[in-house]
Amino acid sequence: MTTAQQPDVRPGRLAAAEYANAFADASPRLTRSQALLEAERCLYCFDAPCTTACPTSIDVPSFIKRIADDNLRGAARTILESNPLGGMCARVCPTENLCEAVCVRNTQTGNPVAIGRLQRHAVDALMESSKPQIFTRAPATGKTVAVVGAGPAGLACAYTLARKGHDVVIFDARPKAGGLNEYGLASYKTPNQFAQAEVQWLLGIGGIAVRNDWKLANASQLDALRGEFDAVFLAMGLSGTHALGIPGEALSGVRDAVDFIAELRQSPDLSTLPVGRRVVVIGGGMTAVDAAVQAKLLGAESVHMVYRRGADDLSASTAEQEWAQTNGITIGLWLAPIELVSTLDCANPGVGSGGHVCAVRFAHQAMVNGRLCATGETTILQADMVLKAIGQQLGNPLLAEAGLTLQGGRIATDALGQTSVPGVWAGGDCRAGGLDLTVEAVEHGKQSAQAIHAHLTRT
Amino acid sequence: MANLHTTFAGISSPNPFWLASAPPTDKATNVNRAFEAGWGGVVWKTLGEAGPPVVNVNGPRYGALLSADRRLMGFNNIELITDRDLDLNLREIAEVKRNWPDRAMVVSLMVPCEEQSWKSILARLVDTGADGIELNFGCPHGMSERGMGAAVGQVPEYIEMVTAWCKQYSKLPVIVKLTPNITDIRLPARAAKKGGADAVSLINTINSIMGVDPYSLTMSPSTGGKGSHGGYCGPAVKPIALNMVAEIARDPLTTGLPISGIGGIGNWRDALDFIALGAGNVQVCTAAMVYGFKIVQEMSDGLSNYMDEMGFASVEQIVGKALPTVTNWQYLNLNHISKAVINQDSCIQCGRCHIACEDTSHQAINCEKDGKRHFEVKEEECVGCNLCVLVCPVPDCITLRNLVPGEKDLRTDQEVSEQYANWTTHPNNPMRV
Numbered sequence: 001m002t003t004a005q006q007p008d009v010r011p012g013r014l015a016a017a018e019y020a021n022a023f024a025d026a027s028p029r030l031t032r033s034q035a036l037l038e039a040e041r042c043l044y045c046f047d048a049p050c051t052t053a054c055p056t057s058i059d060v061p062s063f064i065k066r067i068a069d070d071n072l073r074g075a076a077r078t079i080l081e082s083n084p085l086g087g088m089c090a091r092v093c094p095t096e097n098l099c100e101a102v103c104v105r106n107t108q109t110g111n112p113v114a115i116g117r118l119q120r121h122a123v124d125a126l127m128e129s130s131k132p133q134i135f136t137r138a139p140a141t142g143k144t145v146a147v148v149g150a151g152p153a154g155l156a157c158a159y160t161l162a163r164k165g166h167d168v169v170i171f172d173a174r175p176k177a178g179g180l181n182e183y184g185l186a187s188y189k190t191p192n193q194f195a196q197a198e199v200q201w202l203l204g205i206g207g208i209a210v211r212n213d214w215k216l217a218n219a220s221q222l223d224a225l226r227g228e229f230d231a232v233f234l235a236m237g238l239s240g241t242h243a244l245g246i247p248g249e250a251l252s253g254v255r256d257a258v259d260f261i262a263e264l265r266q267s268p269d270l271s272t273l274p275v276g277r278r279v280v281v282i283g284g285g286m287t288a289v290d291a292a293v294q295a296k297l298l299g300a301e302s303v304h305m306v307y308r309r310g311a312d313d314l315s316a317s318t319a320e321q322e323w324a325q326t327n328g329i330t331i332g333l334w335l336a337p338i339e340l341v342s343t344l345d346c347a348n349p350g351v352g353s354g355g356h357v358c359a360v361r362f363a364h365q366a367m368v369n370g371r372l373c374a375t376g377e378t379t380i381l382q383a384d385m386v387l388k389a390i391g392q393q394l395g396n397p398l399l400a401e402a403g404l405t406l407q408g409g410r411i412a413t414d415a416l417g418q419t420s421v422p423g424v425w426a427g428g429d430c431r432a433g434g435l436d437l438t439v440e441a442v443e444h445g446k447q448s449a450q451a452i453h454a455h456l457t458r459t
Numbered sequence: 460m461a462n463l464h465t466t467f468a469g470i471s472s473p474n475p476f477w478l479a480s481a482p483p484t485d486k487a488t489n490v491n492r493a494f495e496a497g498w499g500g501v502v503w504k505t506l507g508e509a510g511p512p513v514v515n516v517n518g519p520r521y522g523a524l525l526s527a528d529r530r531l532m533g534f535n536n537i538e539l540i541t542d543r544d545l546d547l548n549l550r551e552i553a554e555v556k557r558n559w560p561d562r563a564m565v566v567s568l569m570v571p572c573e574e575q576s577w578k579s580i581l582a583r584l585v586d587t588g589a590d591g592i593e594l595n596f597g598c599p600h601g602m603s604e605r606g607m608g609a610a611v612g613q614v615p616e617y618i619e620m621v622t623a624w625c626k627q628y629s630k631l632p633v634i635v636k637l638t639p640n641i642t643d644i645r646l647p648a649r650a651a652k653k654g655g656a657d658a659v660s661l662i663n664t665i666n667s668i669m670g671v672d673p674y675s676l677t678m679s680p681s682t683g684g685k686g687s688h689g690g691y692c693g694p695a696v697k698p699i700a701l702n703m704v705a706e707i708a709r710d711p712l713t714t715g716l717p718i719s720g721i722g723g724i725g726n727w728r729d730a731l732d733f734i735a736l737g738a739g740n741v742q743v744c745t746a747a748m749v750y751g752f753k754i755v756q757e758m759s760d761g762l763s764n765y766m767d768e769m770g771f772a773s774v775e776q777i778v779g780k781a782l783p784t785v786t787n788w789q790y791l792n793l794n795h796i797s798k799a800v801i802n803q804d805s806c807i808q809c810g811r812c813h814i815a816c817e818d819t820s821h822q823a824i825n826c827e828k829d830g831k832r833h834f835e836v837k838e839e840e841c842v843g844c845n846l847c848v849l850v851c852p853v854p855d856c857i858t859l860r861n862l863v864p865g866e867k868d869l870r871t872d873q874e875v876s877e878q879y880a881n882w883t884t885h886p887n888n889p890m891r892v
Contacts, residue, residue: 036527036528036529037527037528039527040526040527040528043809043811043852044811045808045809045810045811046809046810046811046813046814046826047810047826047832048810049808049832068527104807104808104809105807107807107808108807108852108853
């Protein structure tokens with residue numbers, strides 16, 4: 001570091017016409033012909049491993065057979081019966097770790113049936129059809145349920161309860177429903193406003209009202225919901241992010257990856273979105289990949305995704321890692337950030353603070369006797385923009401005040417999502433002990449809805 | 460490379476693969492291309508009487524049974540005999556034969572069941588240089604309504620009568636093409652032989668309707684809203700054809716009558732099936748219509764390699780080789796015991812064998828072992844029915860093991876006998892001898 005540098009963060013790195021192409025559907029929908037061929041590969045296994053591997057237990061052989069039989073509506077029904085957010089899950093599930101990981105075609109040919117893409121084919125066809133509603137609502141029960149959070153868990157819970165005839169109000173802190181589906185996923189996974197289309201389809205069952213811009217901020221709000229509604233389902237996700245806890249974290253140009261992704265998702269014109277010439281993303285999960293790839297697609301010259309452990313510990317799936325590398329992301333391993341360097345201090349790193357970030361200093365890591373240790377070596381990566389993707393936390397002290405038992409900072413529940421507070425269930429990322437997957441959040445919502453239904457209808 | 464040359468009913472050809480009388484052999488353009496590709500012979504598409512030719516529909520003439528990945532499994536047609544002028548056909552036949560003297564040129568014929576009609580058309584063939592004639596007693600659509608084709612093939616007396624006329628008015632070898640739309644194929648074959656036929660060829664196509672369009676609820680394919688049954692062929696009919704070929708080949712009344720095997724032949728294995736069950740050569744249509752004429756090269760190469768591997772010097776050596784293994788059910792050895800065995804190393808654990816056996820057969824395959832997914836045959840329940848072998852997606856993963864005499868059959872608790880014993884002497888048979 002010899003000379004101070006000016007940060008290079010600016011919008012419009014691509015020609016205006018290039019954005020649409022750069023952010024096009026990462027995995028376009030199968031054509032009918034492709035779907036029929038792929039469906040033919042399914043062996044219609046007995047007690048199918050894919051169904052067992054699906055957190056929502058979708059009867060995969062059944063829906064694939066229906067695709068092969070030219071019965072797309074029936075295929076969609078099979079999917080949505082088990083997973084009302086089957087359309088989004090088809091796009092974002094790490095299928096290579098779930099259903100497709102256990103497909104017997106792996107054993108036979110090393111190439112599983114493309115279950116996720118087939119699922120999307122069927123659900124999209126239904127949603128674009130003239131009669132997209134496939135289920136009808138049971139007669140009204142007069143019971144009411146409050147759902148906090150309009151993400152996958154909240155929507156799944158609300159939909160399942162509404163189908164059973166209960167009236168549901170979903171409260172959400174954001175201006176739009178959808179949660180991470182709307183704000184937290186790379187746009188090339190869900191282009192063309194699919195998250196909103198799915199929300200509209202879900203609300204189409206009837207009996208669900210959405211109150212936006214309503215944030216659960218104190219214990220008395222929860223008490224009020226408990227008083228006003230017959231049951232409450234908490235599915236507000238994780239609003240806080242972890243801090244790196246290293247010098248320079250407050251420099252401009254350093255931000256949370258989730259905010260970067262949310263801004264990008266809501267931007268009506270990607271050419272107005274500033275991005276650094278050199279971007280460093282810190283973290284090893286799906287959010288890190290989504291942030292890194294989108295930064296690159298916005299025109300960043302170099303993007304490093306840096307993780308403090310080895311490849312085996314990356315929580316981004318192999319397919320996600322390959323996707324990142326295919327898009328020109330350099331994945332750096334065994335590097336823990338120790339300092340964010342300011343432009344003011346680039347000539348003399350480690351001294352001051354303030355100004356814009358210009359580099360990240362990393363300490364090399366190694367496993368020694370099963371423990372992660374610094375080797376003493378350091379590396380510097382130049383950066384005009386640093387995105388932190390090291391995980392999220394509940395970050396909501398009021399929950400403990402409201403009497404909810406927490407576990408690892410998240411809400412402790414029984415297997416069906418019942419919390420320590422009577423009449424209150426919880427699911428999705430805010431529930432303790434999960435995998436932080438969309439599909440799991442849906443299953444939480446579904447399970448708790450069934451438990452709430454049982455609770456509301458017991459005689 | 461093995462020599463594939465065959466002489467069938469006195470007709471020589473460089474290989475046993477002939478194109479059957481059908482659209483591919485309609486005219487010189489096609490047949491020249493076929494010979495260039497390597498076909499051993501053709502049966503020229505059926506000629507009718509002199510005069511105004513027949514008229515075909517100008518809409519779908521073909522329908523198909525497709526697999527999900529659009530492989531053609533079965534094929535159906537409503538095309539009639541040639542719709543071209545007789546003189547033109549005869550001129551082209553003569554010209555093509557002149558250019559391809561080593562190839563078999565057989566001409567298919569179909570005229571009304573009158574002696575004069577047959578006498579006239581046979582006279583017209585003399586100068587063409589054709590090697591033989593095939594009597595089309597098989598087409599099940601259109602022409603049969605006019606008293607020809609299958610309408611003749613379904614009446615053994617007519618077959619014998621027309622065959623005899625042809626032998627009387629022509630020196631050419633006479634091949635009688637049989638319709639499968641009949642209860643017992645041996646009767647028309649016997650009639651052909653009685654009439655003096657040099658050979659029979661079979662099967663012609665089977666009466667068939669391909670389906671219904673689900674949204675218009677119209678028979679499919681349709682010509683302007685109506686359809687008509689057509690002739691069915693292609694891979695799906697092969698087993699039916701093989702049985703009929705074997706029936707004729709092992710019938711003492713037609714023993715030695717040359718058979719040209721037809722029905723769903725798409726590769727050398729199919730051809731071998733026919734030849735081993737008694738066919739002296741084979742005729743192909745659907746495979747050529749699906750893949751083009753080049754397909755004969757794969758058939759010839761496959762058969763040739765097989766013959767080299769097996770040490771066969773000529774196709775003739777294979778003809779009827781498997782026939783002694785075809786018998787009637789009552790002679791099957793009821794003391795023979797097979798059991799299915801699943802090779803755990805190649806099992807992919809799809810479980811299809813289990814559910815097929817569990818739901819529809821003998822509940823003889825477990826789906827679990829020590830709490831884990833695992834598929835294994837319960838010998839005490841297995842009757843060796845072969846269903847699991849057939850539904851398994853992995854080749855050779857499930858096989859049948861023959862129990863050796865003296866070994867205990869866990870299902871019956873009896874030792875396997877080395878004695879051959881069939882139904883004719885079985886104590887449960889009230890008609891036993």
